[in-house]
Amino acid sequence: MRLGVQREGVLDILKGRVLCTMFYEPSTRTSTSFDAAMQRLGGRTIAISTEHSSTVKGESLQDSLRTLACYGDAIVLRHPEEDSVDVAAKFSPVPVINGGNGSKEHPTQAFLDLFTIREELGTVTGLTITFTGDLRHGRTVHSLCKLLQYYDVQVQLVSPPQLALPADIRDMLKASGQLIKESTELTEDIVAKSDVLYCTRVQKERFADLAEYERLKDTFIIDNKTLKAAKPSMVVMHPLPRNAEVAGEVDFDQRAAYFRQMRYGLYCRMALLALVMAP
């Protein structure tokens, strides 16, 4: 995929195929990269604007999916409700790719995160991966933790107690013996042990007590000082968008992998679309 894009720009693998994208929640990266992935495979994309469509006339999700299935060969869906993927699996006659369902999962992000780790570090095996920020609502973290069950890795969790990982996912990590550390502060020790530092946004609106937000938010700002304690080979990842949790100065450090991570996302989504839609 990567070589193809670098050499040809657009390939011919999905020539004659049509992808519908329907995002009920804001998105730049996921919707744009699926659009780009489809087009760079030679296919065509139809984007449904959910604010300007039949959902305002009270149409059910299952009817909307059946509609798109009449026009396209596959659907990418982002929806605020967690059971939207079950509705899609039950009613859509064409393949539906989950582009994020509520706070629950974001599986294509997990694919590209894993691909990023392999590209940047050569392997996933034996690595220590540290998650920081809002682990409770961060669906990219939930999906990646599940995917990491298939790998021999160690996991460190760093978040304020109110934003800790949901119990079921934490229990899963414990049961598999991967969880080696939990902390409410990002200490030098934790950073020094990490091969991957996976950051997420701490969202102000999640805090009931603003004073606590103010107290906690600075614990999680990654800057050049934080990186002093890190291995030279460590990579900083972030699903983006970011607010202040990764300082701009870090962008110029080779360990900042989050912009390359987006580019890998294009290749991963191309591979996924080819797998699902190629004749």
Place this chain on the structure above:
Amino acid sequence: MRLGVQREGVLDILKGRVLCTMFYEPSTRTSTSFDAAMQRLGGRTIAISTEHSSTVKGESLQDSLRTLACYGDAIVLRHPEEDSVDVAAKFSPVPVINGGNGSKEHPTQAFLDLFTIREELGTVTGLTITFTGDLRHGRTVHSLCKLLQYYDVQVQLVSPPQLALPADIRDMLKASGQLIKESTELTEDIVAKSDVLYCTRVQKERFADLAEYERLKDTFIIDNKTLKAAKPSMVVMHPLPRNAEVAGEVDFDQRAAYFRQMRYGLYCRMALLALVMAP
């Protein structure tokens, strides 16, 4: 068209042609199916977002149409004002396809409705077609009634008095001798006589008296019980989106034609675009 799509996915008939779509009212089916139709003919589509465009700077419809005519080879327009089609006919230098003008007409829906009847029942001649729901505001009903003037059919109208068909269209049906029944309730007799049961949404917001809405709305819910009285060959059609007027259980009855109807819409719009835009 259908065979072409099934075999090739995308054809080459409109390669090198550009269609502009401009929808001033919400739409999923019509805008998406025109987009898909154009792309499956090998052409390209440019969708104008009317909320995010020069109309907010006070531009007239005729200037907007002239603008699109500079960039595209044809235009699909949906507009809340009934005379928008006259403005388009007068000022646009390129063909404009009416995608719905206010409560008045929706001609491409009438084409696909007629095509659906022929595909499902083999012919239109001699059939009895029953319209139910909001016949006053349902522009798809208005357009189909006009098209049916060219066919030997019988028509039954079922709606609350407040939502009856506009007088001019009703008079047209009377004059042509097609109107055989008018009712405010969907009785077993009416269902039993029907070859086509064409349902539309009863829109709560159209009722001044909510008590009356509550009293009437259940008369028009089509469910498996309703279908017990129907011929085995009858088809249930609906322009969609639906709310509660066709129960979900009906989806699994072979007589439910409304999902196939959408797919036929793709082929009809492909045929129309090819007719209008092919070199």
Place this chain on the structure above:
Amino acid sequence: MRLGVQREGVLDILKGRVLCTMFYEPSTRTSTSFDAAMQRLGGRTIAISTEHSSTVKGESLQDSLRTLACYGDAIVLRHPEEDSVDVAAKFSPVPVINGGNGSKEHPTQAFLDLFTIREELGTVTGLTITFTGDLRHGRTVHSLCKLLQYYDVQVQLVSPPQLALPADIRDMLKASGQLIKESTELTEDIVAKSDVLYCTRVQKERFADLAEYERLKDTFIIDNKTLKAAKPSMVVMHPLPRNAEVAGEVDFDQRAAYFRQMRYGLYCRMALLALVMAP
């Protein structure tokens, strides 16, 4: 470009290239014509909806640009802040085309304006160009004045004092000896001397004193009476959209060049994209 579009509809020059467009302000003409230009060059376009994207999650402009640079080969940006082009120049790894930055500049409009003058009048050399309307906020005027520095032309400025050209651009015209007339009223003399009458919208919302707006607005309505004083070869230009400042009756005068101007815009933007993006 023009011959190619007229003969082939869509060319192959940018086959395999992807353009991202991101408009933070309303636009029909600029966004649509870039989309059409890219598609008619055989390329593909991805439009980012800024209301429905990560900017609502607080992402910085530079991060948004880096994101698009991962998916597309060039970016067209319209942004309300004047320094947005500097941010783009500093942080984007791919070419960024300025589609309008605040009230400051709109360079691709200046290209198409200049091209319009050459197409309509054969040359730019020796012409007298009159700007009317809101010269203070009209960024198309600012950009064209700068471009005209490279040509031997004379300039007349007609605007209410509150909407006069910004001092730095006016000084530039004075220094180059091009500014031959300033007026607050569009007199017959000024019209008679003009080879190009370049109109812009007088925007009601810019006036603090509505009485003054009411008094001034009619000075700037171009109608058939205004054109009586004009040369037979004069052309009326307007970046559009227009409100009342050019009367509808003028549309039928051959001197009304503003609709042709839009079509020229398509060719200019095709040329620019080919220059920037062709392999």
